[in-house]
Amino acid sequence: MDSAEGDGCTAPDVYLMRTGFALTADGTCIADARHHAAAFLDQAHADHQVPVPSRVRDLTQLVVSELVTNARKYAPGPVLMELRVRLRAVDIVVWDSEPAVPAARAADPGRVGQHGLEIVQAVTEDLFIEQEPAGKRITARITLDDAPSMT
Template sequence: MRVGYALGGEGGCIADARHHAVAFLDRACADHHLPVAAHVRDFVQLVVSELVTNARKFAPGPVLLELRVNTHAVDVVVWDSEPTVPAARGADPGRIGQHGLEIVKAVSEDLFIEQEAAGKRITARIALSEPGEQSRPPPA
C-alpha cells in the first residue's frame, strides 16, 4: 500500500503531513489488517515531522511526501528540491536544535538519501515490530 501527497509551503503543512501519516496507518490497519503498534505510529509521525520540517526549512519549492507500508515496515519518503545531502551531526547535548536527522536515524531501521536530477529523496524505514519480535495481527 502506498500514497503520495504534495505539501504546500503554508505553515500548517507539517501538521497536515502528520495527519496524512496517521490516516494512512489507520487505513493500513483497517483495510489490510496490518498490526501497527502505538510506538510505530509515534515514530512515523516523528519522522514525518522532522523530514518535512527540514525540507520546508532548507529547500525552496514543493515538498512531496510518500508513505508506503508492507508486512515488515513503513517507509516515509520525502522529496525536496534542494540537492545538498544532509549529514547527521555528532552528538552534542549542549547544541540547541539541528538534531532532526539524528532523531530520524535513531528511530529508523534504515535511512536512505538519494540525490536526484532535481533535489533529493530521503527514505526512512520504520520496522513494524521490534527486533526479534514476531509481527502479530491485531486482536479480533
C-alpha cells in the same frame, strides 16, 4: 544512513499500500503531513490488517515531522511525501528541491536545534538518501514489529 543511487526499496510489488501528497508551503504542512501519516496507518490496519503498534504510529509521525520540517526549512520549492507500507515496515519518503545531501551532526547535548536527522537515524531501521537531478529523496524505514528504541 546509506547514501545510494536508489533507495533499495522501490519494487512496487512489495507494498501492501502506498500514497503520496504534495505538501503546501504554508505553516500547516507539517501538521498536515503528520495527519496524513496517521490516517494512512489507520487505513493500512483497517484494509490490510497490518498491526500498527502505538509506538510505531508515534515514531512515524515523529519521522514525518522531522523530515518535512527539514525540507521546508532548507529547500526552496515543493515538498512531496510518499508513504508506503509493507508486511513488516512502513516507509516514509520525502522529496525536496535542495540537492545537497544532509548529514547528521555529531551528538552535542549543548547544541540547540539541528538534531532532526540524528533523531531520524536513531528511530529508523534504515535511512536512504538519493540525489536526483532536481533535489533529493530521503527514505526512512520503520519496522512495524520491533521499532528501534530512542535511547
